[in-house]
Amino acid sequence: MPESDCPMCRGAAADDELERTRVWEDAYWRLTVSLATIVPGFAYLEPKRHIAFITELDGEEARTFGTVLAASTRRLKExxxxxxxxxxxxxxxxxHLHLHLAPHRAGDALNDQMIRGEITEEKMPNGMTRIVSLDFPPIPRERLLEIAARVREGLR
Structure with a gap:
């Protein structure tokens, strides 16, 4: 996929299309929380630079990766x-490298296969695939926005 076609390279301009909201970013990284999920606080951490795999991290991206990942997961957990x-x-x-950050609590939709229950895949208009459990209803957008706001506040 050329960088010009990459939805993640479009950053905030693609947030509506990707059903996510930005909660934090710096010069190298961007953290968004999904607004269409069965997992409260499900988030994506991605480099701003277009790279396909984690093995392509270098320089400041590589140097800050652990710190950014630890802070993001700690705040999502809280x-x-x-x-x-x-x-x-x-x-x-x-x-485009992106980490799926999935807060987990006993009894929720996650397990060692990522999502429990009867699974279906939905092809999105942008070509991405959303995996959905038919046994767990989507979480209301308002609740997801509330969680995103709490994460955003903690990362300022």
Whole structure:
């Protein structure tokens, strides 16, 4: 995928399309919280520079990666009262490095297969695939915006 076609490279201009809201960014990284999920606080951490894989991190991105990841997951855990925050990197769907940060609590939709229940895939107009559990209803957008605001406040 050329950088010009990459939705993640468009940053805030693609947030509505990707159903997410920005909660924090610096010169190298951007953190957004999903507004269409069954996991409260499900977030994406991605470099601003177009790179496909974590192995392409270098310079300041590589130097700040651990600090940014630790702060982001700590704040997500606090904002959602999660027991743990799972971190997933798949790398096959969109060729722009992005980490899936998934706050987890006992009894929620997550398990070692990421999502519990009967699973279906929805192809989005932008070509991405959303994986949905038919056993867990989507969380209301207002609740997701509230969580995003709590994360945003904690990262200022």
């Amino acid at each position: 904002a959602t009262d999660a027991d743990i925050v799972y971190i997933y990197i798949f790398g096959d769907g969109v060729p």
